[in-house]
Amino acid sequence: MTDTPFTVAGRTFNSRLIIGTGKYASYAQNADAARAAGAEMVTVALRRVNLSNPDEDRLQDHVSPDEFTYLPNTAGCFTADEAVRTLRLAREAGGWNLVKLEVLSDQKTLYPDMEETLLAAKTLISDGFEVMVYCSDDPVYARKLEDVGCAAIMPLGSLIGSGLGIQNPLNIRLIVEQSRVPVIVDAGVGTASDAAQAMELGCAGVLMNTAIAEAKDPILMASAMKHAVIAGREAYLAGRMGRKRYADPTSPLAGLI
């Protein structure tokens, strides 16, 4: 069985793994990890130019926008207004309409504020943005975000940077079943099996940062994640066997001595 390509907002990608560019030891290590992950899309943040050190290493000199599709985020935004302002600046800086919207609620959990997120999504979409949206794993809000025109629904597996995996696989599956746009698990992946689980649930892709950046060997973990996403996708397409309560012998019973 051949897979359909991963398409979001009319753009087609071979890789279903999107990675972040935060928390790495260096931008050079970040670029090596992105290549080892086979990633084609990377999230990036927008921040003030450092006035005290204008010669600071720049992201784009290592993780080039010519090699990777930049997905500007709104990390650190706690209101719809801040998120919209940030992404308008990102569009001016890079010229990209495809963005990752996230509006957070509090520093302790970084849980998405869905009311503000929906408000920001509406404003951005009417302003011509293609919005991939970080959201809670609430199927009702996921549907609302899709209804206003979001290009991808990206529910959390668990809290950002927690590495606790997919805490509510049932909700992720409900969102996958109801959505006509790609569903991407964003946040919470801790290790390769979490990424495979997201794909086995039928997600179109996985987005992660800390699981790779904070691994003892980020390059090796990036490679592990690449394989996990492929394995999970193939397992989903293959269709898993049914679950049984008791053993079912693998070897024939006939001809026993």
Add this chain to the structure above:
Amino acid sequence: MQIILNGESRDVAEGMSVEALVLTLADDPRGVAIERNLEIVPKAEHATTLLEDGDRLEVVQFVGGG
């Protein structure tokens, strides 16, 4: 005259353009966006937009993030 640049007070020459200001901050102005008094200044208008006393400027670029 005084402007507020990325939250810091700074002395700049009278009539300085946004373009001239950006060149003092980054040798490669690609990938940089400017907001002046909460309004984006498009790249095409950097050369013709002159700073005024009390302007609040934000100069931003892409950095690593998740």
